[in-house]
Amino acid sequence: MGEAQDHDRVPLFSCKRSQIGLTAVRDDGVEKYNVIPGLDPGIHSPFLRHKSVDGRVKPGHDGVLLEVVLPIAKAAAPRHKAVRTVRIERGLRLAWGTMMATLSDIPGRVLLVGAGKMGGAMLEGWIGLGLDPARAAVIDPGPPPEVAALIEARGVALNPLNGSPPSVMLLAVKPQVAPDVLPRVAALANPDTLVVSVMAGRTIRFLEAAFPPGISVVRAIPNTPAAIGRGVTVAVPNAAVTPEQMSIADALLRATGGVEWVDDEALIDVATAVSGSGPAYVFLLAEALAQAGAAAGLPADMADRLARATVAGAGELMRQTGIDPAQLRKNVTSPKGTTAAALEVLMDETKGFGPLLTEAVAAATRRSRELAG
């Protein structure tokens, strides 16, 4: 693996669904690949010619470089091949995204159990991306006003008394009420229902025990920027989840931002502590910065505005440039300047941000494990 030299020349593919999953045909019609939907569709497969490839290879490989064998100048030199390093093909990934982006491919009904902050944000994302509201339903005895308004405005069924078993049931109630809620909603599922839980702590084992044997379960942990489509979710499937269910879960979770799939369920507790709870740490930073500014003499309202704009602007700079945060930090820090003076405090090896956040993440991870039930 080395630098990508040829990725700009890798052609785009047009894609359509086929019986085995996705068939990708190069724009000039010369090459054709079959990709079985999976965790991270199409990542390794576009370059393995004349092969059907299970897309469920390791997730999170955006921008990964591959050594591949590609035919060059096929017509002129049909037997000649060259090994080139290319970046993961963009066209196929985009086409896959397009395929699922409207969510209109999801068969059957999607039942949301718990439409609070997280469930409500997801429902909004699904409808915004094209899930037919008539195929969504919500169970919640008291959704917050803004979610109740969305449910009413879009004609989503609220607390339906009957209906066919859902193809997907998404659980977004508090983990503490799960033992009470799950037995009741489990009765609405059938063995083909895909159960997706975003409850902190509640394990796949706990979820499986509440549903019929062999049930497909995805355990996921989103975060609140989901409300503006900028969340990030980490998810793990159980062994029963089929490739099709995997892509359905991926599409539903991706409606609120990025999705990272993992194989090891233990990582979900850590992800809960990092990205699930993480927005709260950032908001606390904004609060503390504003308080520190006010304590140092700024008018309180101005300190608040400066802190908000600084946290939001720094986050956006990191996102838009993709530059490593350590480098962005260095870009602010003039030798012997003001930032260096502050960072000496914040980067203290025993009392600074590093050890403090390590301790905080460990505490949240422990709590997630305690919530397992």
Ligand SMILES: NC(=O)C1=CN([C@@H]2O[C@H](COP(=O)(O)OP(=O)(O)OC[C@H]3O[C@@H](n4cnc5c(N)ncnc54)[C@H](O)[C@@H]3O)[C@@H](O)[C@H]2O)C=CC1
């Ligand atoms: N808020 C966050 O940052 C994150 C939350 N989560 C998880 O999402 C889940 C929901 O959290 P939030 O949305 O923050 O809580 P929330 O309190 O805003 O929403 C929970 C909803 O469940 C409803 N509910 C209560 N009893 C019910 C029942 N018997 N049947 C159906 N619905 C019922 C409530 O009326 C409420 O609308 C939790 O399990 C939490 O661990 C996961 C990641 C991040």
Ligand SMILES: O=C(O)[C@@H]1CCC=N1
């Ligand atoms: O605090 C909690 O338990 C939930 C899970 C992650 C964020 N909020």
